[in-house]
Amino acid sequence: MAKYKQLCSRCKKNYVPASWRDRYIQCHDCQKKELSTEIEDKEFKKMFDIPEEFYKENSFLRSIKIKYIRFKSLTERQIEAFKETVKKRKEN
Numbered sequence: 059m060a061k062y063k064q065l066c067s068r069c070k071k072n073y074v075p076a077s078w079r080d081r082y083i084q085c086h087d088c089q090k091k092e093l094s095t096e097i098e099d100k101e102f103k104k105m106f107d108i109p110e111e112f113y114k115e116n117s118f119l120r121s122i123k124i125k126y127i128r129f130k131s132l133t134e135r136q137i138e139a140f141k142e143t144v145k146k147r148k149e150n
């Protein structure tokens with residue numbers, strides 16, 4: 059991922075590591091409340107149970123979790139990508 063940062067679209071205070079594809083991006087502070095929403099589904103609860111650090115540093119992981127919280131479902135591809143990203147992060 060490119061070392062590119064974009065100003066948070068919501069608070070316009072914090073810079074967020076972003077890729078050129080991210081047009082509307084929010085910082086961890088702005089998304090914190092929504093991210094802490096309780097997840098009832100066992101499988102997803104387990105999948106999203108990763109260190110808070112990962113969410114802090116990775117806007118992609120945050121966006122997937124928020125998508126799930128809002129729509130209560132994810133596509134196979136999104137699930138795969140989430141797991142893959144977490145796996146890579148753990149290896150580093």
Ligand SMILES: [Zn+2]
Pocket residue numbers: 066067068069070071072084085086087088
């Ligand atoms: Zn913000």
